[in-house]
Amino acid sequence: MEPLVIAGKSYSSRLLLGTGKYRDFAETRAAVEASGSQIITVAIRRTNIGQSPDEPNLLDVLPPSQFTLLPNTAGCYTAEDAVRTLRLARELLDGHSLVKLEVLGDQKTLFPDVAATVEAAKILVKEGFQVMVYTSDDPIIARQLEEIGCVAIMPLASLIGSGMGILNPWNLQIIIDNAKVPVIVDAGVGTASDAAIAMELGCDGVLMNTAVASAHNPVLMASAMRKAVEAGREAYLAGRMPKKIYRASPSSPAEGMFTGTQHPAANS
Amino acid sequence: MLEWVALFDRLFCLWFSPKNMQLIINGQQQSYDSPLSVQQLVEKLSLQNKRIAIEYNGEIVPRSRFSEQILNEGDQLEIIVAVGGG
Numbered sequence: 038m039e040p041l042v043i044a045g046k047s048y049s050s051r052l053l054l055g056t057g058k059y060r061d062f063a064e065t066r067a068a069v070e071a072s073g074s075q076i077i078t079v080a081i082r083r084t085n086i087g088q089s090p091d092e093p094n095l096l097d098v099l100p101p102s103q104f105t106l107l108p109n110t111a112g113c114y115t116a117e118d119a120v121r122t123l124r125l126a127r128e129l130l131d132g133h134s135l136v137k138l139e140v141l142g143d144q145k146t147l148f149p150d151v152a153a154t155v156e157a158a159k160i161l162v163k164e165g166f167q168v169m170v171y172t173s174d175d176p177i178i179a180r181q182l183e184e185i186g187c188v189a190i191m192p193l194a195s196l197i198g199s200g201m202g203i204l205n206p207w208n209l210q211i212i213i214d215n216a217k218v219p220v221i222v223d224a225g226v227g228t229a230s231d232a233a234i235a236m237e238l239g240c241d242g243v244l245m246n247t248a249v250a251s252a253h254n255p256v257l258m259a260s261a262m263r264k265a266v267e268a269g270r271e272a273y274l275a276g277r278m279p280k281k282i283y284r285a286s287p288s289s290p291a292e293g294m295f296t297g298t299q300h301p302a303a304n305s
Numbered sequence: 306m307l308e309w310v311a312l313f314d315r316l317f318c319l320w321f322s323p324k325n326m327q328l329i330i331n332g333q334q335q336s337y338d339s340p341l342s343v344q345q346l347v348e349k350l351s352l353q354n355k356r357i358a359i360e361y362n363g364e365i366v367p368r369s370r371f372s373e374q375i376l377n378e379g380d381q382l383e384i385i386v387a388v389g390g391g
Contacts, residue, residue, distance in 0.1 A: 055389075055390060055391025056389040056390060056391075057388075057389040057390040057391045058389070058391075059389060065389060078390060078391055079387040079388065079389065079390055080387070080388050080389065080390025080391075081385050081386075081387060081388075082385060082386065082388045083331040083332070083383065083384065083385055083386075084331070084352065084355075084357055084384045084385060084386040086330060086331055086333065086335075086350060086384070087350075094355060094356055094386060094387075095386070095387050095388055095389060096356040096386075096387050097356075106387070108387065109390055109391065111390050111391065121360075124365055125358045125360055125365060125383070125385050126358070126387075128358040128365050128367065128368075129356060129357065129358035129385065129386070129387060130387075197391070198391075224391075244391075245391075246390075246391030247391065
């Protein structure tokens with residue numbers, strides 16, 4: 038199947054996986070492998086001063102040589118904080134410039150602050166970052182972020198960590214129809230069918246974390262998500278049959294029936 | 306004559322008695338002997354060979370400059386790592 042291309046780089050997997058909320062690094066690694074994801078999000082935080090020298094580091098478990106690491110700005114509520122975080126991330130990852138920008142506007146809902154997101158995106162693009170941007174499902178903001186130069190638009194399906202699925206497929210459809218850069222549904226996916234629906238709509242990819250990490254069996258759910266994203270993509274490419282009510286058409290031939298009894302309605 | 310004594314005293318202190326300084330590392334006040342470079346601090350914290358990045362008074366210190374960046378009283382440092390996140 039044709040690859041997902043982000044900022045000129047090709048990826049065979051259209052599932053992007055977050056690395057938060059797993060039981061331990063072994064489970065994180067196992068889930069990432071089962072998902073087949075090549076782009077993995079990470080957060081940037083203070084190191085634990087006084088930690089034991091042999092304490093494992095996430096980048097040892099998921100080395101940048103094997104995965105495209107996507108540092109995020111989770112927890113940032115201002116454009117300034119988001120930009121500062123990603124500058125540090127670029128230093129941490131030896132100049133790696135592909136990043137996930139999110140500027141939150143509310144602690145209870147984690148809804149994005151789109152005005153601050155636009156402000157941060159402008160600065161980051163100017164500084165040479167390749168910005169994949171988390172945003173609301175507002176098609177106008179999505180278009181503005183693309184015009185600024187973001188390399189992927191990542192609208193929410195529903196709130197971060199909610200698992201509520203795709204609440205407004207029509208807005209996503211408009212965003213997909215308008216965009217010339219990849220559109221990746223980010224946030225809100227709860228189970229495999231949600232991921233498949235996102236892909237059937239024509240999304241270029243799906244980014245998720247909680248749906249996998251908070252599943253009863255995260256590694257098995259990671260595998261399910263991999264299949265759902267692939268199935269949804271193939272269904273989208275195949276082109277679904279039109280929906281029709283009252284035009285039932287049997288899959289088996291109507292001719293050659295030997296039982297002879299017709300439904301009474303046929304004679305009236 | 307008095308100035309010479311004072312100067313000698315200052316030089317003596319600089320060379321022979323390590324001066325105590327306060328640094329703010331990841332929001333916590335910590336006491337270190339000066340002089341101290343970023344590289345020496347990283348070693349004291351057993352963070353050498355770790356995947357970290359450092360912000361010094363709001364500016365990023367590239368790894369290549371850890372040795373030449375000398376720390377002063379009241380300096381603020383943020384030492385960051387990648388952690389699990391979505």
